Amino acid sequence: MGFWKNILSHRAGDLGTRADVSIKETHFTALDTELTGLDKKRDAIISIGAVKMVGGRIDMGKSFYHLVNPGTEMGKASIVVHEITPSDIHEKPSIDSVIREFFKFCSDDILIGHFISIDLNFLNREARRITGRPLPNPAIDTLAMVDWLKWSSHGDDSEINPENYQLHEIARGLGITPEGAHNALMDAFMTAQVFQRLIPRLEQKGISTLGRLMEVSDPSRKLKHPGMVI
Amino acid sequence: MPFIKAMDTLALNVLLDDSSILSDLGPDVIKSLLNKASLETHPKGSIIYKRNGGFKDSLRIIVRGAVKVMVHSEGEDDRLVDYRGPGDAIGFMSISGMESRKGDAIAIEETTCYVLERDTVFDLLREKRAFAKRFFEELINRYISKPRRASLKKSLLYGGGERLLFSTPVGETVPRNLITASGDMSIKDAASVMTASKVGSLVIVDGLGNPTGIITDRDFRDRVVAKGRSQDQPVSNIQSVSLVKAEAGETCIEALFKMLHYNIRHILVVEGGRLKGILTDHDLLKLQGTTPLSIVQSIDNQLRPEGLADCAAGIRQIIGLFLEDGLRQTHLLGIVNELYDRLFNKVLLLIEKGLGPAPAESCFLLLGSAGRRDEALLCSVQAGILYRDPTSPEHEETCVRYFTDISDRFSDCAVKLGFESGGAGVFCGSVSSWKRLFVDWLEASNKRTIAASLPFFDMRVQGGNGELKEELYEAVYHHLYRKTVFLDVMASNIIKTSPPITAFKKFIFEKSDPNKGRFNLQQRGLKPLVDIVRFHAIRAGVRETSTPERLRILKEKGSDLSPYVDELAYSFHFLSDLCLQTQYESWKKGNGMEAWLDPADLNKLEEKALKQIFSFISRLQVQIRERHKPIAI
Known part of the structure; x- marks a missing residue:
């Protein structure tokens, strides 16, 4: 229960004066992390991947991908899921330097992730430890977005009617084919592509400013379809 | 990263x-x-x-x-x-x-x-020649399939682009006569020189003949007219001094890179330190081959009707390229009709420009196949001009002179653009005289007048005030329905040309040379079908002119023809495609655009379909004959 409580109590950063800015002009960083497990106390980040977007445009030249030496024992499960072995990690930089570089990369962008609460839990834990405060960036969640679109279109949009809320299932529905290795960078790229295709659909529903976007994709928003597998 | x-x-x-x-x-x-x-x-x-x-x-x-x-x-x-x-x-x-x-x-x-x-x-174009080559090839060849490229090598303007762009030295592409002027020539005189020599740019040279600058027609607009500059100033005041040069031996592609890089539209071509000519982006564009967009561009740019001949040839070229890409007539009609429309509009615009404003409200009509818009490879253009009734005998004289002039010029121009005049030329007259023409036809109701009237029932407004045509049609149809014998005669007339097939489903061929063993698909297949559809459309008061549109509306209206509409539409598309292919093959071989088909060129499936279609048309003709009592004429 503690895990869920943590997720739901997470507060996204403040939007400040940007609520009326159009989505098309907003700078985003789509991110994904790979973790040794989901336990916030015991587990650690093993890689961070991110790509930059301006509105719906993905900037192919600006990406971030670093493997991290987590300093903890990696579970066998992680090896299976992420295809990262302990020897891959061993020589990698420590989380401190990677996190600092990542914060620089994000600048003051809006962060996008799929079920981003989990990533933020770990990123904020490290941020607090290193800088004394959590990431200041506002964050939005593609999962919440899809959930809201599915609800508001009453299942009429066949491309937004996934069987479950897993990133790859949602991407498949939107016609995005998974390419390349399964890692944090490719998942961040996939998240960006999902977001890219959701923007026009959101616009159709009258959501074109950052403020409105935050309302429907707040990571702490209660899902409209709570029974879906995440 | x-x-x-x-x-x-x-x-x-x-x-x-x-x-x-x-x-x-x-x-x-x-x-x-x-x-x-x-x-x-x-x-x-x-x-x-x-x-x-x-x-x-x-x-x-x-x-x-x-x-x-x-x-x-x-x-x-x-x-x-x-x-x-x-x-x-x-x-x-x-x-x-x-x-x-x-x-x-x-x-x-x-x-x-x-x-x-x-x-x-641009970085990539400069640094990676392989990419540049591919890139331009791609653009040039988009509409040109391989076998055609081989056969088109002779053509300078169309299709030979790839070869020319990569291997032709710029020195060979520049026009022979370079027009230069000295810097102290007045702007006014320079403009006269350019107009007289029909060039878009003038190179300014010093006493030794070395280029010091360039002026283009654009400079007149931007630096003289827009700035309100006096035309007595020397041209050196408005010249551009950045002179980018290409050696005569450089290939066109290299010149193109320079133009792209410096974002300029003219480049000086020098040979052995001496100025040889100017190459414009337009010259290079011409080498790039033919795309629908480049034709649109080219039509827009023409200043004289004669200049449109290349555009008309380009449209025919595009049709061939589309056909060889496997596109059917149905698909390419939209594109081609748009190009024809722009072409004819431009012809009219240029003619009108030369003659000044019209003395009466008028509309320009396209008749026959041009009016129906259902033939991609348009062979002939029949046209008409309809103008509002003149207000006085003097006004009438002015109108007759003006509109006859337009129609003569249009006929001349159509021939220059490669169209046959359609025999009758351009009929031009006031609304009243058009009405009289129709009434005479309706009253006479004989074989000759029926044949003459058919293309007029396919009239479509190409430009001007369309209300005039509506006014004419109201009167014509009003008269037509009181004179039903006209339709009966039309019925017996149009069924005279029957499809070339016997009751035992054997093709009937021409018996004598030069087309022995073949039949004219256009005249004996497509025409009877188009005639049947037109006949039913007139009877039902359908004013649309294209055959597929007529069929669509006849079906909606539930006319006699309704049960056959789908089959007719299929037959029309099949015949049109085959006809177009045949015409194109013939035209390519230099034999004109007639559709003489040798069924031996068909595969078994096509042959079977064609026989069925011919029999179907024959059956519809029999039906018409039974419903409209034959009248001896």
């Missing part, structure tokens, strides 16, 4: 497999290129770019989806001129600065594309 490395498969699969323009680049180059690209997805139906605006400086390579390019026609709906799919690039012409966007690009389905900025593309 290792992003591109991580997405090797994505990037390389997509770009190497689908995009031939990038296929000569190594994986490393592709990776560095992708590092500079961004990825966009456009929802179905959205506008990727609009004509003349927005997103000017980028090239898009389609990864997934499809895009259509539409051009805008004054007062009408936008028309389709091109399709692009995965691997194709959009936006080249405008990033090159050579022309502004002529059309809107619209996503037909959800479309994902890589976006490369202008600078990135």
